Structure formats: structure tokens, C-alpha cells
Amino acid sequence: MPTVGYAHLCEALDLKVIAPLRAAMIKPVTRITLIGDCLAVPHSVAPAQHALFEHVLFALKHEGVNLAILAQVFEQLGPEPFLEALADSPNGAFIRKACFLWEGFTGKMLDHTLPVRGRVVPLFDPQRYVTGPSIRNSRWRVDFNGLGSLHYCATVERTPELEALLALDVLARAKSFMATLPPEMMDRAIQWAYLHETRDSFAIEKEQPSEEKSRRFVQLLRQAHEGRLLTEDYLVELQNSTVSNPFDKAVAFRHEQNHLHNGLRGAAGVSYVPPAPALCQELMEELMAFANQPVRDVDPLVAAAVTAFGFVFLHPFMDGNGRLSRFLIHQTLCHYGALENGLLLPVSVAMKHEEQAYLEALKTFSQPTREFWNVTWLDADHMAFDFIGHPSIYRYWDATRCVEFTLQMARRALEVELREETEFLDRYDQVIKAVNQRYDVRGSYLSKLVMMCLDNGGKLSKHRRKQFQYSVADEVFGFIEEESLRLMGE
Secondary structure, eight states: OOEEHHHHHHHHHTOOSOOOSSEEEEOSOSSOEEETTEEEEOGGGSOOTTOHHHHHHHHHHHTOOOHHHHHHHHHHOOSHHHHHHHHHOTTOHHHHHHHHHHHHHHOOOOSOOSOOOSOOEESSOTTTBOOOOOEEETTTTEEEOOEEOSSSEEEOBOOHHHHHHHHHOHHHHHHHHHHTSOHHHHHHHHHHHHHHHHHHHHHHTTOOOOHHHHHHHHHHHHHGGGOOOOOHHHHHHHHHHHOOOGGGOOSSSOSSOOOEEOSOSGGGGEEEOOOOHHHHHHHHHHHHHHHHOSOOOSOHHHHHHHHHHHHHHHOOSSSOHHHHHHHHHHHHHHHTTOSOTTOOOOHHHHHHHTHHHHHHHHHHHHHHHHTTEEEEEEETTEEEEEEOSOTHHHHEEEOHHHHHHHHHHHHHIIIIIIHHHHHHHHHHHHHHHHHHHHOOOOHHHHHHHHHHHHHTTTOOOHHHHHHTTTTSOHHHHHHHHHHHHHHHTO
């Protein structure tokens, strides 16, 4: 079936771009209808196959805004079709969007001096996309409201899943939940969150941190509440705090090509290649500007997801990028004022439990991007990297799945990780109190036994009983089990 809109532009111009999730195609339908992953278009309303600019306007009207495709298309289109369309419809919303983008992408001005009188239109439809602060272009009466800038921008579609997650307002619920806890319990829960967030962030990288490394990362997490703006120097400082090998410590964003490896030999082992150093430097400046923006019109968790995943896709350091990306979730939430009084949502703990889903979210961008690199294995220590794509692949990316995943992990961090830990602490306190009222047991022994019992479903193993048989009376073991099972059954 003949393609329409973005799909047709990709085919006709042989664009180097990640294919749109939904392809528009001419189908035997009476009106434009979304059928699965296909936008079915009646032949009667489809633009002629050769009329490329009409396909641009069709796409903007019916498929939304795909900056990666439009940036490449507008490189190949001169001003003529824009001026012709303006003559026919000088105040049309979609021609004005196209003109705004053409001037923004090319750095040139269209020879059009007549004032535009149509109402101001947002570039991204807020009903369809999560949008950012509006910046007005008075020449075309278009508000740029993307998550970033015209030089670097993520798009997040308002899918049913995303809308449901946003409606939960996880951050407000987290604050309310922590406020219900007694002060001492809240302090212990927060301390647990810092320790386990550290442990699991390293575990995702398949690393067992030393005590010193763990201590430094906990300090790093607490630093997030300082509200410092992201700069290259600050990120270098953070990177130096997360790596222990002095040869891996950065002094600036990378000046060489790096890549991710999946363990296979040769070029087949390269699973992802981030942008070349010069482009990485440019886009990191854009990403930091987005993260630091003083106008905080974006949901904090959406901003955190775009910042964290955007960072890991740019991979500005040779080592430590994964841990830093997860730190940036907390950094962004604190910058937005969403986490106060040292509160931390243990999202890395949740991610560790949902590691496969985490990898799948990363692959939504990394996997198709890998197709635009020719990688040649030279020897055991060297590979050659040749980018055959277009910079717009890295400049404009679909963050929808990454944002959905981050919101899911925030929800799990609250509803599962934090709640389970506070329930554990409450049961622990009650068992300790019950035992102390009846028996005299050394505190260090009792603490270990109660923790072991609660962690083991309310039972103490034969090994543990044998371990403490000369320190604790046998009847105490049974009492600890009875109290633990009673509380766990409530």
C-alpha cells in the first residue's frame, strides 16, 4: 500500500531516521482511522505521491510533530513550496508551523513580509503531548512548547498508560505517606532508602561497591538536595565521586568515541554507540539547559526521566554514566522542589527488581540508533566507528516509553519498596518490644534474630537456632516466631 505523510517522506527522500511508530498508509477506508500501528488514510484525502510538501502538511496535521524527520526533510526543501503554500493560506496553522521550523532548522529567513494574523498556535498539541514552557515566535505566531529547544528536544506522547500514571501524582502521595510516619520511623526509612538506592544502582551495573564507594554515593544522593544547577564541571565532580579507578576519572566531557558492549566478540558485541564527541558536547549543553530551566511547567517526574535517559543516551563520560543517570532523577526532582526534608524515592531499587523492563526502555532508542553505525573490528583493542546517520537522530528523540517506565518505577518505589520497608520496621519494633517485655536477651543478638526471622517469612532456620543456642534460651526462638507470624498475618 502507498505510504503517506512521514512514512512517505522517509521513503521518498531516503531519510536516515528512526521510523515512526505509526505509518500512514492509503487504505480502503472512508475516513482517516488509526488501526493498530497504521494510520489508515482514504485515497481521496491522501496527497499526491510526488507532492512532498503536501505530505509535510498532512503529517503535521494528522500525525503530530516529528522533529527528526522534519529537520532532514527541510534540509532538502527550498523556500518555494513554503511561499506557495503561504500564498494560498497565509494564516493556516500548519503552514505557519512548517515555516517556523524551516527557518529554525536552516537558519534562513523566508521572503515573506506580510504579517500573520491567525491565532497563536502551539507547536506541540498539549492534548497529544506533554509540553514544556512556551516561547513565542511572533513572526509566525507559533509557540515553541517542546521539552527542550529546537536544537535538542524530546517528545512524550500522552498515551493512556502515561495519563493514568500522571493522574496518580506519586510525588504528592510519597510526601503524604512519609508525613504519616513517626519522626524516628521516617528517619530510618529514609536512611534505608539511601543505602539501598546506592546498593542497587551499583548492582544494575553488575558492580559490588566497597564501603568507601557506597559512602561516597550516599553523600552524592544527599547532595541532590542542595539544588545545584548542572554544569560540565559539576557533572565531572559527580562522575569522579562514582568511579574509583583514577584512570577512569574524567576532567571534562569525553573527547573520544565510546560504546556499550553486550559481551559478544567483534563488532556484533557493540550494542549502542552514542553521538560523536563534538555533537555530544553540544547536546549536553542543551540537555543541561533543559534540566536547569527556572520555569518549571513540566511534571517533575517527566523532567527527571527526560534528563536521566537523555544523559545516558548521550553518554558524556567514558565510565560512570549509568549511575549518574539514575542520580539525575533525584537531582531533577530536588531541583523542581518535589522532594523535601531529605526524602528520596528509591527508584534504583525498583529498577533492579524490574531490570528487564529497564533494558527494554533503553532499547527503544539504543537499538534503532545502533543501525546507523558501521562498526569495524580491527583487533582485540580497537574498532572503527563510522556514523552513517544524521545528527537529528540524537537531537530529537521519542522519550515516551522512558517516561512511562520512570513513572512506573516511582510508583513501585512508593507502593512497594518504601511501604514494605516501613512495614518491616514497624513489625521489627513490635517484636523487639514484645520479647523485651518477657525475656532478657542481649540487644545485638535479638536484633539479628528478629531481622532474620522477618526476612525468612516468620521462621528461624535450624542453622540460626544452632548459631545462637548458647546465647539465647530455646523458648525465645519460638516466641520470636510466634510474634513475627502474628504480625505478618495481620
